[in-house]
Amino acid sequence: MLSKTVAELSAALDRKDVSSVELTQAYLDRIEKLNPDLNAYITVCKEQALKQAAEADKQRAAGNSTPFTGIPIAHKDIFCTRDVLTTCGSRMLHNFVSPYDASVVERLQQAGAVTLGKTNMDEFAMGSSNETSYYGPVRNPWDSSRVPGGSSGGSAAAVAADLCAIATGTDTGGSIRQPASFCGITGLKPTYGRVSRFGMIAFASSLDQAGPLSKSAEDAALMMNAIAGLDSRDSTSLDHPAEDFTAHLQQSLKGLRIGLPRDHFTADLNPAVQTILQDAIKVLESLGASVTEVDLPHNHLSVPAYYVVAPAEASANLSRYDGVRFGHRAENPVNLEDLYKRSRSEGFGDEVKRRIMVGTYALSAGYYDAYYKKAQKIRRLIKQDFDEAFKSVDVILGPTSPHTAFKLGEKNADPVTMYLEDIYTIAVNLAGIPGMSLPAGMLQGLPIGMQLVGPAFSEARLLNVAHQFQLNTDWHQRRPEVK
Amino acid sequence: MSWETVIGLEVHVQLATASKLFSGSSTAFGAEPNTQANIYDLALPGTLPVMNEEVLRMAVSFGLAVDAEIGKRSVFDRKNYFYPDLPKGYQISQLDHPTVGKGSLRIVMDDGSEKVIGITRAHIEEDAGKSLHEDFQGMSGIDLNRAGTPLLEIVSEPDLRNAKEAVAYLKKLHSIILYLGISDGNMSQGSMRCDANVSVRRKGETEFGTRTEIKNINSFRFVEKAINHEVQRQIDLIEDGGRVIQETRLYDSDRDETRSMRSKEVANDYRYFPEPDLLPVVIDDAYIDAVRATMPELPDARCSRFVKQYGLSEYDADVLTSSRAMADYFEQVAQLCGDAKLSANWVTVDLLGLLNKQDLDIQQSPVTPTQLGTLISRIKDNTISGKIAKTVFEALTEGESDVDQIIESRGLKQVTDTGAIEKLVDDVIAANPDQVAQYKGGKEAVFGYFVGQAMKISKGKANPAQLNELLRKKLSE
Numbered sequence: 001m002l003s004k005t006v007a008e009l010s011a012a013l014d015r016k017d018v019s020s021v022e023l024t025q026a027y028l029d030r031i032e033k034l035n036p037d038l039n040a041y042i043t044v045c046k047e048q049a050l051k052q053a054a055e056a057d058k059q060r061a062a063g064n065s066t067p068f069t070g071i072p073i074a075h076k077d078i079f080c081t082r083d084v085l086t087t088c089g090s091r092m093l094h095n096f097v098s099p100y101d102a103s104v105v106e107r108l109q110q111a112g113a114v115t116l117g118k119t120n121m122d123e124f125a126m127g128s129s130n131e132t133s134y135y136g137p138v139r140n141p142w143d144s145s146r147v148p149g150g151s152s153g154g155s156a157a158a159v160a161a162d163l164c165a166i167a168t169g170t171d172t173g174g175s176i177r178q179p180a181s182f183c184g185i186t187g188l189k190p191t192y193g194r195v196s197r198f199g200m201i202a203f204a205s206s207l208d209q210a211g212p213l214s215k216s217a218e219d220a221a222l223m224m225n226a227i228a229g230l231d232s233r234d235s236t237s238l239d240h241p242a243e244d245f246t247a248h249l250q251q252s253l254k255g256l257r258i259g260l261p262r263d264h265f266t267a268d269l270n271p272a273v274q275t276i277l278q279d280a281i282k283v284l285e286s287l288g289a290s291v292t293e294v295d296l297p298h299n300h301l302s303v304p305a306y307y308v309v310a311p312a313e314a315s316a317n318l319s320r321y322d323g324v325r326f327g328h329r330a331e332n333p334v335n336l337e338d339l340y341k342r343s344r345s346e347g348f349g350d351e352v353k354r355r356i357m358v359g360t361y362a363l364s365a366g367y368y369d370a371y372y373k374k375a376q377k378i379r380r381l382i383k384q385d386f387d388e389a390f391k392s393v394d395v396i397l398g399p400t401s402p403h404t405a406f407k408l409g410e411k412n413a414d415p416v417t418m419y420l421e422d423i424y425t426i427a428v429n430l431a432g433i434p435g436m437s438l439p440a441g442m443l444q445g446l447p448i449g450m451q452l453v454g455p456a457f458s459e460a461r462l463l464n465v466a467h468q469f470q471l472n473t474d475w476h477q478r479r480p481e482v483k
Numbered sequence: 484m485s486w487e488t489v490i491g492l493e494v495h496v497q498l499a500t501a502s503k504l505f506s507g508s509s510t511a512f513g514a515e516p517n518t519q520a521n522i523y524d525l526a527l528p529g530t531l532p533v534m535n536e537e538v539l540r541m542a543v544s545f546g547l548a549v550d551a552e553i554g555k556r557s558v559f560d561r562k563n564y565f566y567p568d569l570p571k572g573y574q575i576s577q578l579d580h581p582t583v584g585k586g587s588l589r590i591v592m593d594d595g596s597e598k599v600i601g602i603t604r605a606h607i608e609e610d611a612g613k614s615l616h617e618d619f620q621g622m623s624g625i626d627l628n629r630a631g632t633p634l635l636e637i638v639s640e641p642d643l644r645n646a647k648e649a650v651a652y653l654k655k656l657h658s659i660i661l662y663l664g665i666s667d668g669n670m671s672q673g674s675m676r677c678d679a680n681v682s683v684r685r686k687g688e689t690e691f692g693t694r695t696e697i698k699n700i701n702s703f704r705f706v707e708k709a710i711n712h713e714v715q716r717q718i719d720l721i722e723d724g725g726r727v728i729q730e731t732r733l734y735d736s737d738r739d740e741t742r743s744m745r746s747k748e749v750a751n752d753y754r755y756f757p758e759p760d761l762l763p764v765v766i767d768d769a770y771i772d773a774v775r776a777t778m779p780e781l782p783d784a785r786c787s788r789f790v791k792q793y794g795l796s797e798y799d800a801d802v803l804t805s806s807r808a809m810a811d812y813f814e815q816v817a818q819l820c821g822d823a824k825l826s827a828n829w830v831t832v833d834l835l836g837l838l839n840k841q842d843l844d845i846q847q848s849p850v851t852p853t854q855l856g857t858l859i860s861r862i863k864d865n866t867i868s869g870k871i872a873k874t875v876f877e878a879l880t881e882g883e884s885d886v887d888q889i890i891e892s893r894g895l896k897q898v899t900d901t902g903a904i905e906k907l908v909d910d911v912i913a914a915n916p917d918q919v920a921q922y923k924g925g926k927e928a929v930f931g932y933f934v935g936q937a938m939k940i941s942k943g944k945a946n947p948a949q950l951n952e953l954l955r956k957k958l959s960e
Binding site: 079080086088093096098099100102197198199200201202204205206232233234235236312313315316318319320322324325326336340360363364365368372 | 527528532567571625759760
């Protein structure tokens with residue numbers, strides 16, 4: 001039962017095969033059993049979840065239900081949740097209980113979802129392995145010696161290990177898609193501005209975007225229906241007409257034009273991954289899609305551009321953590337400077353400090369033009385590359401990550417090696433367009449993800465392609481055996 | 484040695500919106516600390532700015548009032564620095580694309596000379612909170628009620644050449660802001676704060692001298708004193724062989740001196756970059772026209788209208804339009820009594836004299852426009868003389884409210900009955916045979932003596948015109 005999709009569970013709740021209280025209790029039991037090893041959750045909201053489940057059962061019985069009524073879900077600990085600890089994976093917020101709900105949390109709650117808890121993540125979403133969390137690394141359910149990816153590693157592991165039905169995540173440079181790929185699940189990063197950032201703790205404001213980590217493309221569409229849409233509390237939220245993301249799931253792929261970026265399929269890509277992608281492409285071709293190569297000539301500049309823009313924004317976004325009003329505060333400060341220095345030195349981990357320093361440097365007088373301004377120019381070029389490519393294709397297909405999940409500690413020594421993990425995903429954030437990762441095969445017992453990228457507001461089309469692929473493959477149904 | 488002073492002013496004006504620039508908290512002054520700070524003002528994680536559109540309208544109306552270029556696409560930037568009363572660790576401001584661009588403003592000096600002062604720009608930004616350094620046993624308290632209040636920072640060109648010009652410029656800005664109703668302009672509460680950039684150079688030089696910035700001068704009087712003090716300090720320094728260093732100085736009004744605050748030579752790097760949480764503010768001509776349509780008549784336009792419509796002197800018109808409240812007051816009085824010139828006299832001489840003496844604003848005037856208008860009407864309809872009117876005015880300032888009742892109860896009504904005046908004249912002539920003889924002998928000046936005597940007997944109530952006429956008639960008989 002716990003491995004079922006949201007769509008299946010919703011039907012089961014409707015049929016009264018199971019109640020939300022029973023379902024919630026079952027997930028809570030499994031969390032209690034497995035979380036000590038996986039470390040996917042930072043906070044489990046047992047009492048609150050059971051209360052919400054009981055209320056959801058009443059709503060379903062009364063006929064007031066949405067697909068999420070009574071569905072147990074998890075939120076990445078980057079989303080503020082009223083009266084619940086919200087840490088963002090940082091010691092800085094180890095004591096922060098939010099007085100308000102994030103827009104995403106609020107909307108899912110209004111849809112009747114049950115919040116099981118808050119999932120582990122890289123500190124302030126800065127990382128690709130979940131190893132920068134103050135709460136310790138998350139383990140990959142497929143192999144506990146390996147990382148789940150990051151930064152939404154806790155959400156990805158929780159979904160893969162059936163510790164929830166579906167989870168929220170955020171993606172600034174690949175933080176939904178890469179862990180989805182490593183954990184063998186489906187993850188969608190929507191168009192920038194589609195999902196409100198209100199109440200989502202900022203890393204890089206112009207890149208951050210919330211989205212689902214799910215067991216199927218259909219579930220991702222259901223969650224998009226709940227969370228997407230204009231929010232007056234986020235000025236960058238887009239006023240795009242509401243749409244039903246499930247409406248086109250059944251559409252045929254006949255005539256679909258798929259583009260393969262030439263520079264994604266080179267010697268740098270693990271050959272076995274390449275073979276698996278070729279097999280996936282064959283499936284799509286058999287469903288009526290055609291394939292051509294496309295050029296993204298500035299893609300190789302996306303990592304350096306990202307590591308200027310994101311840290312620059314982060315350096316300002318993280319200034320508010322000063323020990324004055326909330327969060328970690330150094331003990332017995334002798335003066336203001338001491339309060340600042342020690343609160344921040346103690347509260348932030350190494351990776352966060354590194355990015356604050358990089359970002360501060362990039363914005364400094366005399367360096368601004370050479371770094372920040374140039375990075376913004378590259379950003380425009382990358383956007384133009386995609387605009388150009390989408391004149392001749394509907395979606396772009398490629399790897400999500402160059403390889404399968406790596407070992408804990410394997411890439412910690414050199415930050416740049418870790419940064420290059422996001423080589424295929426970062427350009428999508430810089431361009432503000434939607435991208436998703438879905439399971440496309442297995443390599444030595446570990447899942448491999450395939451990335452689909454489309455033009456702005458093409459989520460429904462991406463979900464359609466993914467759903468049709470999932471109707472004809474079973475990679476997304478594979479589950480790790482977690483002991 | 485002859486010196487020239489160069490002054491530029493940066494004026495921060497708190498805009499009179501009900502809520503803050505980027506949050507829904509109230510901006511009211513004087514509430515209990517931190518009762519007007521919501522999750523955004525506290526910079527809680529995950530909170531985002533949402534612009535108060537009223538601020539944009541106010542900034543654009545100011546731009547139009549000073550004939551400025553209006554930024555069709557203004558961009559907010561983050562100005563980064565750490566301070567406890569700056570909750571986000573950055574201030575949202577406008578660096579390269581302010582809402583108001585180049586404009587200008589006309590000032591009139593006491594001698595009637597005019598000068599046009601350039602305005603470089605005016606940008607929208609957030610105010611900071613307040614640090615409270617008393618009563619916390621060695622710690623500082625933070626009050627975030629003011630944090631996020633909208634400010635318009637108005638930057639002038641270095642066109643001002645002495646402290647009096649600076650004050651005239653500041654007063655003109657103050658007047659425009661009050662006319663537009665975009666701020667209460669209260670300097671003592673900090674709704675309008677002035678920083679002055681001051682430098683001196685030898686007459687004839689074209690390069691500017693090194694400037695200092697005097698911070699937070701909170702009254703018109705202090706602006707003049709602070710600048711004069713700083714100018715003298717700089718001149719003395721240079722004449723003694725020293726040099727001015729670029730720095731920020733604080734004006735101490737108690738000791739009437741400026742002193743060094745911090746050196747700008749170790750300047751802060753604010754690491755400005757475009758605010759990613761806000762989209763650029765894009766406006767079109769239709770928006771600008773709509774703002775223009777809601778703007779009141781401004782001081783310069785109103786001044787010329789007063790000259791044209793009411794036949795006032797330039798000087799009177801300028802005084803009357805220096806504040807919107809005063810101009811409104813005058814127009815109400817003039818409308819009620821139908822005599823603009825007489826109204827102008829009463830407002831500029833009697834009323835202003837009274838207000839100055841009691842140190843009151845026109846809004847606090849003890850005499851209402853209706854009272855003054857009625858009073859002047861009573862002069863016009865010959866109920867009282869101009870002289871008696873002063874007595875009634877005094878009664879009004881002392882708290883009596885009804886003009887007609889004052890006239891009635893104190894028996895101030897003018898005597899216009901010809902028989903009564905004739906008797907008065909006869910009595911005066913009969914009692915002063917010597918003066919009558921002098922007058923008849925050709926000494927015209929004695930006439931005034933008769934008038935005075937008659938007024939004295941009538942306690943000033945005899946109608947002067949009738950009295951004059953009858954006196955002349957009887958004396959020439």
